[in-house]
Amino acid sequence: MAVGKLYIGRKVRDLRLASQTTQAQFSERLGISISYLNQIENNQRPVSAAVLLSLADKFRIDLSDLSGGEGDRLLSALSEALSDPLFAAYTVNLHELKLVVHNAPGIAHALIAAHQAFRHNSEQLASIDDTLGRASSVAENTPYEEVRDYFHFVDNYVHDIDMMAEELAQEIGIGDLEAFTSLSKYLENTHGVQLSRANQDDDLMRSFDKEKRVLTLNPYLPPATRDFQIALQIAQLSAGQLVDRVAANAAFRTTEAYEICRIGLHNYFAGALILPYRQFLKAARQVRHDLDLLTVRFGASLEQVCHRLSTLQRPGQKGIPIFFARIDRAGNITKRHSAAKLQFARFGAACPLWNVHQAFEAPGRIIRQLAQTPDGVRYLCLATQISKGGRGFHSGRQHYGLALGCEISYADQFVYADDLDLANVKAYDRIGISCRICERTDCASRAVPPIKSQLIVEHHSRSQLPYKIRSLVE
Structure with missing residues (x-):
């Protein structure tokens, strides 16, 4: 697949302004003409490989930071x-x-x-x-959607919070000792907080008494969930001021959105604490993103591992650009993020040909799929089912499908691609993003016609769809 031209005029202009140089000075350092630089900054011409290398050499920047994510x-x-x-x-x-x-x-x-x-x-x-x-x-x-978009457009990576969590993880020995021991000792020694077990009939996962300095946890939580809840309490006590500042800088319209964001940022800190950035990135590369091995290595849940993999976007230390989503049985996307080119629809359900829907039919298995979107980009897609809740026979369970994947150019860094024929064009399923915006005209699995399309209805003939779609590119 041909590599697209790189138009990064705004980033080049921001870099020039940050270096406090004129176009003449900047172009001289890059070894190009002023007119060429002006065309680059106005996105009238793409950046050449030579200019990219010169930017990296002269201004000490990571080329991956100039990507179009x-x-x-x-x-x-x-x-x-x-x-x-x-x-x-x-x-x-x-x-x-x-x-x-x-x-x-x-x-x-x-x-x-x-x-x-x-x-x-x-x-x-x-x-x-x-x-x-x-x-x-x-x-x-809605406040929830406003917060969801905030995380989406910051690339699901919050640098200051991630760095603070990693520094704290190193301080308390995450990775050296069992996580529960490290977290509970730090909570008691630094913040004077004791752990307690909830009553058997109590449905709360966690409850913190600020006056008595007692964190009460449900005794039937899975170990990974229990550790996350302790890490969340540490986040509230250790990173409260930083979280408040980051949330305030987001300039949400309502107090409700601000408070929802604070919850999201505390959760972010907790995830970054139990899965420290550099330690986790190194392990992911060593085991070639084997999800089962990563869950065992860090004592984390499968969802925590998948979510963390999608946040590895630290400038200069980026991981593989990964997409991640969680859907329910109805096809609603309850979590979504993509550092890859694949972007999830903001409205409507996901493509029915996407393998994540099959995860509910094969619990406990990781399902693989080679897929191609209408723009010609190919992906390695992984899907599996998880269950949450279920503390006892009469307690309800929630079932979700997790979707994870990357562009095919990165597939060799995943253990799941070892026996797949990546070069075989016919091995790729033709998926879309959402029926309402998918431009494919010949998909028998289409649920609704694409909006802004012209339908052709023929009364004397019928194919798999009761209508034909005039090509959106005509």
Whole structure:
């Protein structure tokens, strides 16, 4: 597959401004003309390999930090928003979208937010009855979605919190001793907090009494969940000020979103504490991302390991660009993040041809799939089922499918690709992102037609779909 041209004008301009140099000075250090630099900064020309190497040499930057990860996420979200029938008079042009994303990302974010507001408004108006008088706020994005988008667009990596958690993990000996011993000793010795067992009938996972300095845990929690809850308490006590500052800097519209973000950031710290960045990255490379071995090595759950793999985006020390998602039986995506080109739909269910749906049929197994999206990018996709809850016969269980994967160029660094024929084009399943925005016209598994598409209905003939779709690129 051909490598796309790299348009990173905004990043080059930010680098120049950070170095406090004029275009003339900057172009001289790079060994290029002022006009070429001007064209690069305005995304009129891509960056050549020679310029990339010169940027790395002259300004000591990691080339991986110039990748288009953020742009891919923003481009996907903007493309989906503009595919709405609301914009029926406008045909989405990929070149124009890239210009907006690269040159004016703030406008792209604003348009996405406006589209979300429109959707919420439309959905609530469709079901409104006697609550019309309270409809003034329906156009706002929900606090949960606002926080979800915050983590999505920071690449699911929060540097200051990750660094602090790693430093604390080294201080208390995570990885040298069993995690429960390290965490509980630190909690008692540093914060004076004792552990206690909840009553047998108590359904709480954890409860902290600030006055008595007692953390009460459910005695039937799995070890990995128990350790995470202790790490979460340490996060609240040790990183509270940092978390508050990061959440405040996100400038959420409501107090509710701010508080939800604080929970997310405390959880982030807890995950980074029990799975320290460099230690975890090194182990992942050593075992070639074998999920079972990583869970045993760190005493973590499968979901914790998969989630952590998707956050390894530290500048200068990046892991494999991985996508990660958790879905329920109804196909709802309850967690999603992608450092790869694959981006999840913001609305609607996931593609039915994606192997994550098969995970519910084969509990305990890791299902592999070679897949290709409509843009021609190929992926190694892994899926498995997990169960949560179930503390006793009468307690309910929640079942989720976990999806994890990478672009095929990184597949050799995964043990799961060892016996797969990666070069065989026919081995790749043709998946999409979501039926409502998928451009494939010949998919028999399509649930609904793509929005902004023209349907051709023929009454005297019938194929697998009751209609034909005029190609979106015509």
